[in-house]
Amino acid sequence: xxxxxxxxxxxxxxxxxxxxxxxxxxxxxxxxxxxxxxxxxxxxxxxxxxxxxxxxxxxxxxxxxxxxxxxxxxxxxxxxxxxxxxxxxxxxxxxxxxxxxxxxxxxxxxxxxxxxxxxxxxxxxxxxxxxxxxxxxxxxxxxxxxxxxxxxxxxxxxxxxxxxxxx
Numbered sequence: 001x002x003x004x005x006x007x008x009x010x011x012x013x014x015x016x017x018x019x020x021x022x023x024x025x026x027x028x029x030x031x032x033x034x035x036x037x038x039x040x041x042x043x044x045x046x047x048x049x050x051x052x053x054x055x056x057x058x059x060x061x062x063x064x065x066x067x068x069x070x071x072x073x074x075x076x077x078x079x080x081x082x083x084x085x086x087x088x089x090x091x092x093x094x095x096x097x098x099x100x101x102x103x104x105x106x107x108x109x110x111x112x113x114x115x116x117x118x119x120x121x122x123x124x125x126x127x128x129x130x131x132x133x134x135x136x137x138x139x140x141x142x143x144x145x146x147x148x149x150x151x152x153x154x155x156x157x158x159x160x161x162x163x164x165x166x167x
Contacts, residue, residue: 043067063087086110109133132156
């Protein structure tokens with residue numbers, strides 16, 4: 001099986017997913033695989049704690065991803081994603097969410113339900129405002145919103161007492 005970059009066929013991607021399912025894998029790396037969508041088989045991998053789908057051509061996050069309730073780290077950076085589905089709020093074990101370098105224009109208030117979230121990366125998108133509800137993310141230590149179109153930061157974010165890095 002070809003492990004590297006661009007040479008992986010759709011069949012090989014499916015085999016990787018099937019193997020992850022059979023082994024009840026905790027990690028799956030499908031970064032740099034030229035994927036245009038998140039394979040529909042992925043939400044069946046309920047033992048996953050880390051899913052890396054960065055550096056692809058993915059434009060949409062399927063709501064079914066919310067079935068991955070053990071997920072702690074989700075890498076979706078460097079894709080073509082324009083919207084964060086509210087269903088992601090069901091990923092209550094999530095600690096790190098990488099959505100930087102996409103085409104996201106707004107942050108859904110539902111993300112405030114991700115109470116385990118410690119690192120949220122949303123730099124290099126088209127975000128215009130920060131919902132006040134993000135102040136409920138009391139575990140957040142790292143929030144990167146750099147290179148967006150944000151004009152003001154809600155005062156409520158001052159309640160994020162764990163925050164030590166804000167870009």
